[in-house]
Amino acid sequence: MKAxxxxxxxxxxxxxxxxxxxxxxxxxxxxxxxxxxxxxxxxGVQAPHLAGIASACDIIALCVSADADVIGVVEALAPTLKxxxxxxxxxxxxxxTAKKAARIIGDAGGAFLDxxxxxxxxxxxxxxxxxxxxxxxxxxxxxxxVLEAYAARVTHMGPVGSGQATKAVNQVLVAGIAQAVxxxxxxxxxxxxxxxRLIPTLGAGAAGNWFLEKRGATMLRNExxxxxxxALLHKxxxxxxxxxxxxxxxxxxxxxxLADFAQLMSEGYGDDxxxxxxxxxxxx
Amino acid sequence: MKAxxxxxxxxxxxxxxxxxxxxxxxxxxxxxxxxxxxxxxxxGVQAPHLAGIASACDIIALCVSADADVIGVVEALAPTLKxxxxxxxxxxxxxxTAKKAARIIGDAGGAFLDxxxxxxxxxxxxxxxxxxxxxxxxxxxxxxxVLEAYAARVTHMGPVGSGQATKAVNQVLVAGIAQAVxxxxxxxxxxxxxxxRLIPTLGAGAAGNWFLEKRGATMLRNExxxxxxxALLHKxxxxxxxxxxxxxxxxxxxxxxLADFAQLMSEGYGDDxxxxxxxxxxxx
Numbered sequence: 001m002k003a004x005x006x007x008x009x010x011x012x013x014x015x016x017x018x019x020x021x022x023x024x025x026x027x028x029x030x031x032x033x034x035x036x037x038x039x040x041x042x043x044g045v046q047a048p049h050l051a052g053i054a055s056a057c058d059i060i061a062l063c064v065s066a067d068a069d070v071i072g073v074v075e076a077l078a079p080t081l082k083x084x085x086x087x088x089x090x091x092x093x094x095x096x097t098a099k100k101a102a103r104i105i106g107d108a109g110g111a112f113l114d115x116x117x118x119x120x121x122x123x124x125x126x127x128x129x130x131x132x133x134x135x136x137x138x139x140x141x142x143x144x145x146v147l148e149a150y151a152a153r154v155t156h157m158g159p160v161g162s163g164q165a166t167k168a169v170n171q172v173l174v175a176g177i178a179q180a181v182x183x184x185x186x187x188x189x190x191x192x193x194x195x196x197r198l199i200p201t202l203g204a205g206a207a208g209n210w211f212l213e214k215r216g217a218t219m220l221r222n223e224x225x226x227x228x229x230x231a232l233l234h235k236x237x238x239x240x241x242x243x244x245x246x247x248x249x250x251x252x253x254x255x256x257x258l259a260d261f262a263q264l265m266s267e268g269y270g271d272d273x274x275x276x277x278x279x280x281x282x283x284x
Numbered sequence: 285m286k287a288x289x290x291x292x293x294x295x296x297x298x299x300x301x302x303x304x305x306x307x308x309x310x311x312x313x314x315x316x317x318x319x320x321x322x323x324x325x326x327x328g329v330q331a332p333h334l335a336g337i338a339s340a341c342d343i344i345a346l347c348v349s350a351d352a353d354v355i356g357v358v359e360a361l362a363p364t365l366k367x368x369x370x371x372x373x374x375x376x377x378x379x380x381t382a383k384k385a386a387r388i389i390g391d392a393g394g395a396f397l398d399x400x401x402x403x404x405x406x407x408x409x410x411x412x413x414x415x416x417x418x419x420x421x422x423x424x425x426x427x428x429x430v431l432e433a434y435a436a437r438v439t440h441m442g443p444v445g446s447g448q449a450t451k452a453v454n455q456v457l458v459a460g461i462a463q464a465v466x467x468x469x470x471x472x473x474x475x476x477x478x479x480x481r482l483i484p485t486l487g488a489g490a491a492g493n494w495f496l497e498k499r500g501a502t503m504l505r506n507e508x509x510x511x512x513x514x515a516l517l518h519k520x521x522x523x524x525x526x527x528x529x530x531x532x533x534x535x536x537x538x539x540x541x542l543a544d545f546a547q548l549m550s551e552g553y554g555d556d557x558x559x560x561x562x563x564x565x566x567x568x
Contacts, residue, residue, distance in 0.1 A: 118489025130489035153488040155481050162477065166485060169472040173491035176464020183537045184456035187524075190531035191449045197439050201450060204437040205402025205414035206512070207457035209493035228490070240471075247474035250565040252540065253467045281534040 002026035003146050004057040006050070006073055007091070008035050011117070012063035014124040015090070018150040019061075020045065027053050031064075050076040058082065059146045063090040063117075066235065067097040074101045078108035085110040086143045090131075092116045092171070094239045095161035098134060102160040111139040114160055115147065116167035118174075120228055122214060128152035132170070134163035168240045174228075175237060175257040177211045178274045185220060186281035195220045211275075219275035227273030234261035234270075286310035287430050288341040290334070290357055291375070292319050295401070296347040298408040299374070302434040303345075304329065311337050315348075334360040342366065343430045347374040347401075350519065351381040358385045362392035369394040370427045374415075376400045376455070378523045379445035382418060386444040395423040398444055399431065400451035402458075404512055406498060412436035416454070418447035452524045458512075459521060459541040461495045462558045469496075469504060470565035479504045495559075503559035511557030518545035518554075 005016035006029035019025040020043045027046040030036035040047035046056075053060060054077040062073050070093050077087060087105045089098065089112070098114035105112040113135035123129040131151045133140050140147075140156050147154045157166045184207075188198050199216040202208070215227060237258050244251045260280055269276050289300035290313035303309040304327045311330040314320035324331035330340075337344060338361040346357050354377050361371060371389045373382065373396070382398035389396040397419035407413040415435045417424050424431075424440050431438045441450045468491075472482050483500040486492070499511060521542050528535050544564055553560050 118486070118491060120490045123489065130485055130487075132485050153485065155485040157477060157481055157485070162475075165475045166472070166477055166482060169468045169475070169477065169482065170486055170489065170491045172468035172471060173464045173486060173493075173496070176467060177461055177491065177493060179537055180457045180460020180464060183460060183534055184453045186533045187456060187528050187531055188450070188453040190533050191446075191453070191527070193441060193446065193450055193453065197441055198450060198453065201414055201416050201437065201439040201441070202402070202454055202457060203414075205407065205454065206404045206494050206498075207402060207454045207461065209457075209461060210490050212457070214490075243475070244471050247471055248567065249470045249474050250467055250567070253463060256536065283532065283534070 001059060001145065002057045003059040003061065004029065004053045006030065006053065006060065006062040007064040008039055009063065010121050011090070011124045013039065015061070015063060015150045018127045019146060022145070022149045024146060024149060026057055029053050051080045053077070054085070055080040055082055057085065059086050059088065059143050061088045061090060061146060065091065065232065067093040070097055070101055074104045078104050081105065081108040081110045083109045086113065086139055087111070088113045088115050088143050088146065090115055090117050092167050092236050092239070093164060095164040095243070098161045098164045102135070111136065112160060113139055113143060114163035116163055118167070118170050119152070120214065121226065123152070124150065131155070132157050132163045132166035134158060134160045165243070168243045171233065171236045171240050172253060174211070174274070175233060176253040177209055178277050179253060179257060181209070181212050181216065182219065182275065182278040182281045185216060186278050189220060190282070215273065215275040219278050224272035224276040227275065229271050230261045230274045230276055231265055231270035233274050234258060234265060237261070285343060285429065286341045287343040287345065288313065288337045290314065290337065290344065290346040291348040292323055293347065294405050295374070295408045297323065299345070299347060299434045302411045303430060306429070306433045308430060308433060310341055313337050335364045337361070338369070339364040339366060341369065343370050343372065343427050345372045345374060345430060349375065349516065351377040354381055354385055358388045362388050365389065365392040365394045367393045370397065370423055371395070372397045372399050372427050372430065374399055374401050376451050376520050376523070377448060379448040379527070382445045382448045386419070395420065396444060397423055397427060398447035400447055402451070402454050403436070404498065405510065407436070408434065415439065416441050416447045416450035418442060418444045449527070452527045455517065455520045455524050456537055458495070458558070459517060460537040461493055462561050463537060463541060465493070465496050465500065466503065466559065466562040466565045469500060470562050473504060474566070499557065499559040503562045508556035508560040511559065513555050514545045514558045514560055515549055515554035517558050518542060518549060521545070
């Protein structure tokens, strides 16, 4: 099995590295070709244009930023796609984009999985991502060795689009937990509580959560450079808003977080980790 | 060392049981005497009135509901308090109430710790609570064998009141995480995602948290009878609102949750677990 990885950002580059460690990685691709060339040189793999990846590889994983990027990549892969190839999209996009991409790849004789991930840059680096997969079960079995190279958990959620639907739910939790932890720690800070005692104490009880454990100490040191850029969560929540509006469920956290992250972006903090939300919590 | 436990509710009764298992429990007390008598019979300990507990025990732990209850108990203990006795309050009350209780007990020749807990009824039952302690370090060392009977973690946060300050922060996280998880799972439910796949998938990534793991499946089955009564979190958040107002930090989650839980209480759901918040999330 020859696998490729397209999109070598903060998530994609370490994910490609895990594929390489498992002996599965044949090629890498990236919008900025120089980054693909550099990683290809480092790992001893190829960095052809997308048409070359499409004709050579059995499993093609991608992790890019926006809906239009996903469609752009699958349209570039389709004309030369190897028959029976599986394209696995790890990006966070809308279920409709997943379905459109699946049609393009299906028409080209391949199969498609929408397979967004959760677990942050830590999860990508240590190969412990949670992968939420939409598509046919048999296609997932074909792609499973690739996914398991960087996953702690691979869950088949249902047909194409259900991976993205699951990720939409995930992002509501991520945004809401960020609201909770930043509002709480801003209060703890104002009350003069010692961060080194406060964070593990909170984490050991009913308030325990991933975000507190991974980002609590750094946010209280005003370190926002590592993690998940808040402009990207803002982009995701724009997708989630539409999904929740169609579903008719409550959007309190979604709307509050869209407004908060938009404000931070307007103040120049779009590249901060989402824990940068604490900037808005320190003053009422 | 003879220990007593006062306040035998959903948290207190199992905590007293752990003290008994460690051979430390000499007496129990409760506002409804019949409940104290029943547990005392079952465990083979005493159930005297508070004056009798005060004169006989070295460490007196209490876990009651409201600020007035704490002051009532310490005022009843003070006149006959054994010299050097330590009173440990596990209730969630204001830092000011903790300081007032500490003065009453100090004037009576004893020492006081504010030591609220987190970890839910599960944590109380399996002896894995997180205890956040305010008071003198030497007093905490005296009381430590009692606390460790039901704690996974005991953290000294600072002087009297800092345990309650920490608990205030904890309750902001608890309320905000409840907002996040209920809004997210209401969306997942509306999208038709399978709960048995959704909850562990979310839990394995950056959205992972205690509340999702413990209450996700039950709330999607509309089971709200086990856990933390939302009327009690509403009471706690009333205290937290004042603390955060004094501190000048943001109160978005606090105010939203106070309004939401008040609405549920007005609809007759005050005894539901806080996951009952999902009732408000299913329709926008």
